[in-house]
Amino acid sequence: MGIVGLPNVGKSTLFKLLTDLNITIANYPFATIDPNVGVVPVPDDRLQKLATMSGTKKIIPAVVEFYDIAGLVKGASAGEGLGNQFLTHIRETDAIVEVLRCFPSDEIIHVEQGVDPVRDMDIINTELVLKDLDTVDKRITRLESEARADKNKAADVELVKKLRVVLDEGKMANTLPDDMLAEPAIKEMTLLTAKKMIYLLNGAPEHVSDELKAKIKEAGADYVIYDLHDTLDVDDLITKAYEILGLISYFTTGEEETRAWTIRKGAKAPEAAGEIHSDFEKKFIRAEVIATEKLLEAGGWKEAKQKGWIRTEGKEYTVVDGDVMVILHS
Ligand SMILES: Nc1nc2c(ncn2[C@@H]2O[C@H](COP(=O)(O)OP(=O)(O)O)[C@@H](O)[C@H]2O)c(=O)[nH]1
Numbered sequence: 001m002g003i004v005g006l007p008n009v010g011k012s013t014l015f016k017l018l019t020d021l022n023i024t025i026a027n028y029p030f031a032t033i034d035p036n037v038g039v040v041p042v043p044d045d046r047l048q049k050l051a052t053m054s055g056t057k058k059i060i061p062a063v064v065e066f067y068d069i070a071g072l073v074k075g076a077s078a079g080e081g082l083g084n085q086f087l088t089h090i091r092e093t094d095a096i097v098e099v100l101r102c103f104p105s106d107e108i109i110h111v112e113q114g115v116d117p118v119r120d121m122d123i124i125n126t127e128l129v130l131k132d133l134d135t136v137d138k139r140i141t142r143l144e145s146e147a148r149a150d151k152n153k154a155a156d157v158e159l160v161k162k163l164r165v166v167l168d169e170g171k172m173a174n175t176l177p178d179d180m181l182a183e184p185a186i187k188e189m190t191l192l193t194a195k196k197m198i199y200l201l202n203g204a205p206e207h208v209s210d211e212l213k214a215k216i217k218e219a220g221a222d223y224v225i226y227d228l229h230d231t232l233d234v235d236d237l238i239t240k241a242y243e244i245l246g247l248i249s250y251f252t253t254g255e256e257e258t259r260a261w262t263i264r265k266g267a268k269a270p271e272a273a274g275e276i277h278s279d280f281e282k283k284f285i286r287a288e289v290i291a292t293e294k295l296l297e298a299g300g301w302k303e304a305k306q307k308g309w310i311r312t313e314g315k316e317y318t319v320v321d322g323d324v325m326v327i328l329h330s
């Protein structure tokens, strides 16, 4: 998740809050990649319950990486401020948390003079759209020249032009249907505004206007309201981030460790097994599966087995959030 917003809106304050949680997962395999990247555990109380049941020594949660990206300013798409460098960083992320300043304060300078999150949302989203228009125009030029030699490219030209109309109206690409965004000709461009977004409204609830909330809903996005100066608990944001990334967790549990494994929603059992080890995907035979609640009710794997509650699932099984699994492979 990339943290995006104007300067002085609370991005680094949010990053600090998130990364203070790092301590609990200090021994995570990829703990430090970059000082601007925080590896944040996804809150999930099922893990602790499973660990207690199994007498586990170590708990390993699912994680989301948050990236504190330098502040964006008006004109970034044309190279203002950190300009293109900033936009490249956003491109590398899977989704965006856009921080909007709603809190009033005389001491903290607002780059655009005066607190107005509706205006700020327009400034940021306009920069993202302008950058995408630039990308799209370049692509259309290229596709048109390719289409002269290869008739099959004509459909791609039409598709990208359709997208261009939407951007030209100032709308974000993520307002388009998912299946259109999944078309290779569009997906390849990794457009900034095709990414899913959550808005973090930084301020007390009374500082957040109905107009702003309506505008976000209209954009098809979700928001959380935190006064980052008074907040210690950002669980809701992390959970929502995991959700919009289209991710779910399944678990393995035993004496050594109880662990959450991250998979995309809709993943079949072999792909899920591949998260543990790539060999498990290739050599997958079957999985023994039970829902967390059911396993906790039984009180243990052995007990669940005796009750006949452990199912055997094959290669076509679509893993469900909260499944506890044992993978059998050759
Ligand atoms: N009063 C108030 N100040 C805040 C809040 N969030 C951030 N700030 C302050 O605003 C300034 C800019 O915050 P920072 O996180 O560095 O902004 P960034 O430029 O977006 O990374 C700092 O002095 C923060 O302490 C808030 O919710 N209320």
Ligand SMILES: [Mg+2]
Binding pocket: 011, 012, 013, 070, 071
């Ligand atoms: Mg900052």
